[in-house]
Amino acid sequence: MRLPRLIRSTPFRLTLLFLALFAAAASAFLGYIYIATAGEVNRRADAEITREMESLEAAYRVGGVNALNQTIVERATGERPFLYLLLDKDGKRISGSIEESPIDDFTGPGPTWETFKLTETDIDGAEVKRAARGVQERLSGGEALFVGADVQESEGYVMKIVRALRGAGALVIILGLAGGVLISRNVSRSMQGLVDVVNAVRAGDLHARARVRGTRDEYDELAEGLNDMLDRIERLMGGLRHAGDAIAHDLRSPLTRLRARMEVALIDAENGKGDPVAALETALADADGVLKTFNAVLAIARLQAAGEAPNQAVFDASELASDMAELYEASCEDKGLDFKAEIVPALGVRGNREFIAQALANILDNAIKYTPEGGAVMLRARRTSSSELEFSVTDTGPGVPEADRARVVQRFVRLENSRSEPGAGLGLSLVQAVAASHGGRLELAEGPGEYGGFGPGLRVALVLPRVE
Amino acid sequence: MRILIIEDDLEAAAAMRHGLTEAGYECTHAPDGEAGLAEAGKGKFDVMIVDRMMPKKNGVEVVETLRREGDQTPVLFLSALGEINDRVTGLRAGADDYLVKPYAFAELIARVDALSRRRETGAVATTLKVGELEMNLINRTVHRQGKEIDLQPREFQLLEFMMRHAGQSVTRTMLLEKVWEYHFDPQTNVIDVHISRLRSKIDKGFDRAMLQTVRGAGYRLDP
Secondary structure, three states, X not given: OHHHHHHHOXXXXXXXXXXXXXXXXXXXXXXXXXXXXXXXXXXXHHHHHHHHHHHHHHHHHHXXXXXXXXXXXXXXXXXXXXXXXXXOOOOOEEEEOOOOOOOOOOOOOOOEEEEEEEEEEOXXXXXXXXXXXXXXXXXXXXXXXXXXXXXXXXXXXXXXXXXXXXXXXXXXXXXXXXXXXXXXXXHHXXXXXXXXXXXXXXXXXXXXXXXXXXXXXXXXXXXXXXXXXXXXXXXHHHHHHHHHHHXXXXXXXXXXXXXXXXXXXXXXXXXXXXXXXXXXXXXXXXXXXXXXXXXXXXXXXXXXXXXXXXXXXXEEHHHHHHHHHHHHHHHHHHHOOEEEEEEOOOOEEEEOHHHHHHHHHHHHHHHHHHOOOOOEEEEEEEEOOOOXXXXXXXXXXXXXXXXXXHHHOOOOOOOHHHOOOOOOOOHHHHHHHHHHOOOOEEEEXXXXXXXXXXXXXXXXXXXXXEEO | OEEEEEOOOHHHHHHHHHHHHHOOOEEEEEOOHHHHHHHHHHOOOXXXXXXXXXXXXXXXXXHXXXXXXXXXXXXXXXXXXXXXXXXXXXXXXXXXXXXXXXXXXXXXXXXXXXXXXXXXHHOOOOEEEEOOEEEEOOOOEEEEOOEEEOOOHHHHHHHHHHHHOOOOOEEHHHHHHHHHOOOOOOOOOHHHHHHHHHHHHHOOOOOOOOEEEEOOOEEEEOO
8 A cells, every 4th residue: 555655645746747857868878888988999999900900901902811821920920919711712721820710601792701719729728709890801802801809808907898888877767766765755754744734624623633743845835825824714703603603693583572562552542552763763773773683794794805994095094093082082071981092103014094993982982882981091192112012991990801802792692790781792803904905903801900990901902013 | 966876775865865955955866877967967966976886887986087077066976884984995996085884864855055165165255144143263262242252273163164064964983084184983973072072162152053953964063
């Protein structure tokens, strides 16, 4: 199972292909080296043999067969490393350093070349075969002359080259295959993790995550990307499911109430009792409440789906904060809350002004709603870093326990002690969606501590990217 | 006052027509964009109500065509709930005001009222006068029965808007949009608090309240 899978894998196939190409290139290269070296050795030997043959033919032309014979005898015993054989018209040996021609079926008259084995007896009396090469020609008088040379030494040199080349080729292939197997196994193992995750997700397990090995290579990058994608999908799916449940839950009761009220009003009206106008007014208010909830859910869903808020422009965040301070200061005073605003001037932000205003309004609404009379609310707008600005609203209300802070941002989540207050639990979810759609974030922290018998308060900060 | 309703939802159009006729308007209805443009070409209207989504020509195209042809009739643009882009698109196309469906009838009437009278108050005035109230727009002072009333800048703007729409109902949303120039949905009664502050300044100590609360709608400044 292991091997076929390995062979199936893309890296292994690529390795094989690469290896084949490499082997072809190496063979061509080695072939060229062989031709260049071995060929050169033979050519040089041939040239020397040809020269010797020519000089012997010259002697023959001058002095006939006798002069040639004499020259051969002289040279054969001399220091020249050539092999000679002179045959008469009938092919009988006249003289020479070898007994018979290695060319059996010589017809002449042209030169006939032959590579052959020369049998010699070495100093120890053992027979050795040495590589030799020679040429045979028919002379003008009908005699045949053979000149050859022992090329054993140069042949050995060529053989060495060939053996080296063969070894090199084998090594290339073995190392290539081993490398290919190693790389493929490594790659396959890395890929297998990702494939397993994809299969698990396909089978319905949205919690599956790829392992990030921390090697910062492309597999890690892919694994991280995959995990981020799955996180987002899981979050969206969860949000969707939660929103669906929550809408059903939150809209069911007001709709049921609305229906009941209308039914009762109808019965009363038929009987000439009650006040149908008042009943219709209450019904309208109920319907408005349902629509408001629905609108908020829709806005959150659209922002989350779009990823980025629509109609963004650069505007003065300080001006926005001042407007909101001015708008909400009156509400604070009305409820007996001390209101302060600290706004750093000329803070630039890029975004959808209405959504950011809505987000700030939601935060301020919450602060005013949950801070008891005699408390305080403070709005701040300031730079927090070279790239970020922060709107923060601090109140002296009961605050949100740390364990619940992540939860209150979710849709329709309302803490037990806030159920008595009006609202659908969508305010902070919308703020969160606005923050996310502007590349910012929502931060919840503890307020200033105890204040006028209440506390510890809550600090809600909307952090957004800043522009100059 | 004549109103042209360009709306493909016949039931919604009928309800709108009913409500506006009750409020004293004379209504004409066109069921799609092309019919709407044809009607607009035929008669003189004080306000047009144009729905965003319609067959043949959509609301944006209708408004753009009207403006290109030089028709400056005030347009109230309608769009479905949750279409966060529509307000900007509608206003950019040349609409004068914008309302999200489903809307409260009081809101529709208040906005149509505001649009239909806008042209009457278009003349450049340096003073506004509503009953006993006098507002000087140059040196930004307000007097009632000759007594000066000290107002914060925003209160002045709020009163100016109420005076320009004297006798008409204006809604909280309209005030937030026209006086504060924000288009969001405040969950609490932020506008009410500002109105009650203004009321305490212009009505306190006088025998008659001018700034009235209109139940189910908003506020009205009576002469």
